[in-house]
Amino acid sequence: MTKASPEITVVVTGVANLASVLAGWKRLGLATRVTEDPEDVERADFVELPGVGAFGAAMDRLRATGLDQALVRRVQSDRPTLAICVGLQVLCDASEESPGVAGLGLVPGTVQRFPDHVRIPQFGWNQVQNPAGGPIVDGYAYFANSYRLPLAPAGFAAATSDHGGAFVAAIWRGNMLACQFHPELSGAWGLGLLDRWVRGRTGKGGSP
Amino acid sequence: MITARILPCLDVKDGRVVKGIKFQGLRDAGDPAERAAAYEAQGADELVILDVSATTEGRKTAAETVRRVRDVLSIPLTVGGGVRSVEDAGRLLDAGADKVAVNTAAVRDPSLISAIAQRFGRQCAILALDAAARPEGGWEVVVSSGRERTGLDAIAWAREAVSRGAGEIVLTSWDRDGTRQGYDLPLLTAASAAVPVPIVASGGADSAQHLLEGLRAGADAVLAASIFHYGETTVGDVKAFLAANGIEVRR
Numbered sequence: 379m380t381k382a383s384p385e386i387t388v389v390v391t392g393v394a395n396l397a398s399v400l401a402g403w404k405r406l407g408l409a410t411r412v413t414e415d416p417e418d419v420e421r422a423d424f425v426e427l428p429g430v431g432a433f434g435a436a437m438d439r440l441r442a443t444g445l446d447q448a449l450v451r452r453v454q455s456d457r458p459t460l461a462i463c464v465g466l467q468v469l470c471d472a473s474e475e476s477p478g479v480a481g482l483g484l485v486p487g488t489v490q491r492f493p494d495h496v497r498i499p500q501f502g503w504n505q506v507q508n509p510a511g512g513p514i515v516d517g518y519a520y521f522a523n524s525y526r527l528p529l530a531p532a533g534f535a536a537a538t539s540d541h542g543g544a545f546v547a548a549i550w551r552g553n554m555l556a557c558q559f560h561p562e563l564s565g566a567w568g569l570g571l572l573d574r575w576v577r578g579r580t581g582k583g584g585s586p
Numbered sequence: 587m588i589t590a591r592i593l594p595c596l597d598v599k600d601g602r603v604v605k606g607i608k609f610q611g612l613r614d615a616g617d618p619a620e621r622a623a624a625y626e627a628q629g630a631d632e633l634v635i636l637d638v639s640a641t642t643e644g645r646k647t648a649a650e651t652v653r654r655v656r657d658v659l660s661i662p663l664t665v666g667g668g669v670r671s672v673e674d675a676g677r678l679l680d681a682g683a684d685k686v687a688v689n690t691a692a693v694r695d696p697s698l699i700s701a702i703a704q705r706f707g708r709q710c711a712i713l714a715l716d717a718a719a720r721p722e723g724g725w726e727v728v729v730s731s732g733r734e735r736t737g738l739d740a741i742a743w744a745r746e747a748v749s750r751g752a753g754e755i756v757l758t759s760w761d762r763d764g765t766r767q768g769y770d771l772p773l774l775t776a777a778s779a780a781v782p783v784p785i786v787a788s789g790g791a792d793s794a795q796h797l798l799e800g801l802r803a804g805a806d807a808v809l810a811a812s813i814f815h816y817g818e819t820t821v822g823d824v825k826a827f828l829a830a831n832g833i834e835v836r837r
Contacts, residue, residue: 395710397682398663401656431707494782496588497806499709499753501784503589503631503836518589518836520662522684522709522753540587563662563684565626 383408384576387422389449390414391429391465392439395560399428399462402562406573416448424576425452429464433489433525434476436464446482453484458553458579460572463523466549466556475525485549485556486531491524496542499524506547506559508537513575514548517567519559521547526558553579589836590828591631591807592797592821593664593786594814596621599638601647605815619654625814626661628821631836633659634687634756634809637667649681656682666714666756672701679706687756689714690729693736693743696750703751713752715744717773718760725773732760740773741780748781755785756809762790766812769796771803778804794819794827801833 386403390396390412403410419425427449429436440446453459453469467473470481473489481489492498500521508514514537521539527546530536539547539559548557555575561568597605602616612620622633635655637648645668652665665678666687675686686706692698692713703711716732717725717740725740744755757777759770769787778785787805791797797808813819825835 395679395684397653397680398656398684401682402660404657405660430709497784498782499784500588501709501754502591502807504587505589521588522662524708560662563660565660569660 384424385409385411386424386426386576387418388412389419389425389427389445391427391436395430395562396428399426399562402569402572406569406576408576414443414445416444419445420448420452421457424458424579425449425460427459427461427465427468429462429468430522431464432475433464433467433473433481434479436468437476437479437481440468440482450482450484453482453554456552456554458576459555460575461554461556462560462562463558466527466546466558467525469556470527470531473525484554485527485534487527487529489525489527492526492545493542500526500541503564504539504541504547504559506537506539508548510535510537512537512550513555513571513578514550515567515570518564519547519557519561519568520563520565521559523558587834588806589631589834590801591786592629592824592835593632593634593807593809594625594630594821595634595636595788595809595811597636597638597811598648598651599640600644601651603815604638605811618651619658622655622663623658625821626659628814629825629837630661630821631807632662632664634664634666635683637665639668649677652678652681652683664712664756666712671698672705675702675706675710679710685710685712685754687712687714689716692747693727693729693738696746699747699750699752703753708751708753711752712754712756713744713747714756714758715740715747715777716758716760717770719770719773725770725776728760732763741776744777744781748783752783754783755781756788757785757805759789763788765790766792768792769800769803769805769808771799774800774803774805778806794824797824798828798831798833801828 664685665683784806787800
């Protein structure tokens with residue numbers, strides 16, 4: 379029996395390079411749809427939370443639409459979820475970028491600004507190293523960020539990069555993968571990661 | 587460690603690449619999408635499209651060009667030329683650009699930078715700064731494709747733009763552009779020291795040696811058009827040369 383090609387549901391956050399994100403999936407030959415309906419986001423087989431811009435603005439928008447709770451329930455039930463850039467950051471407890479704004483609290487830790495002696499924003503290709511196995515292979519990824527998670531949180535596997543010291547390039551656990559870099563802009567390496575992540579999941583939650 | 591970036595730039599007019607005709611291996615060297623894919627295959631780190639259309643009708647084709655390029659391109663895409671409002675920026679981002687560069691309109695109204703940064707994030711807000719040397723020293727901002735000197739100090743303008751949310755500066759030496767004599771290195775060094783954001787060197791490069799000098803002078807990335815367009819050298823060749831000279835590049 380042939381299995382239907384998976385469809386990727388992309389969350390409309392209002393602050394993301396949405397066209398670029400959708401074009402990445404299209405180049406892989408996968409269908410996409412966009413939504414900002416919380417019920418949809420909670421239940422869809424594959425959900426991507428893209429994001430650029432500020433932590434506070436992203437959280438405000440998620441709360442206003444009820445997507446915050448939908449995402450929490452989705453990740454807690456281990457449905458396949460991919461978070462990109464600020465999408466990774468809002469999974470955490472908080473960020474120095476927007477003091478006093480609570481994140482989704484799914485990943486322990488506070489997002490911090492890069493140290494002053496390096497270029498900020500970090501713009502460009504940086505080497506990602508992953509000694510842990512899992513979906514990420516060593517290679518160059520494209521980053522565009524001023525803030526990052528400095529340490530791998532307890533309970534998550536992590537790949538790291540270095541910009542004024544080591545920082546978290548990606549973390550994953552079960553069916554959740556969160557990338558500080560932009561796989562859709564990271565050439566063949568990035569598309570390979572997206573492809574492996576989708577093919578390695580069942581889309582139904584629980585163990586793949 | 588973050589690597590030095592090589593950014594080929596396509597000048598596009600009415601949907602066609604207008605500089606460079608002898609690009610090897612393409613059926614149609616004037617097609618932006620074909621050219622973009624070829625540069626990505628060579629190892630380009632990002633692509634820049636500068637819309638040089640002179641008419642409103644020509645500008646409308648820019649979004650369509652961006653869409654066609656985005657369909658085939660898996661690296662970041664910056665688009666500039668004629669961006670006058672947040673709505674202009676939004677149209678290009680909706681078409682698939684990742685960053686939008688503002689130039690003359692931002693000099694006339696600096697709040698344009700703040701507005702784009704607030705709406706789309708500072709990683710989308712790129713300042714294209716054209717500078718010309720002053721006889722008494724330093725540099726001033728020039729606009730309208732070099733036709734108008736503003737009297738505005740280029741380094742002070744770079745600082746203001748960054749304080750308003752510009753996430754990167756594409757810095758073009760108007761004195762060197764088209765001369766094939768290499769970048770204005772003191773300008774790159776001064777701008778690089780003045781602001782925390784990345785500096786992209788532009789204007790005057792004619793060889794891999796020029797790109798190396800620009801990076802050593804303080805640029806984080808180098809933009810070049812003609813040295814790649816005529817098929818004399820490839821991005822891969824340039825990266826091999828830079829790596830042999832101790833510059834870390836993605837290969």
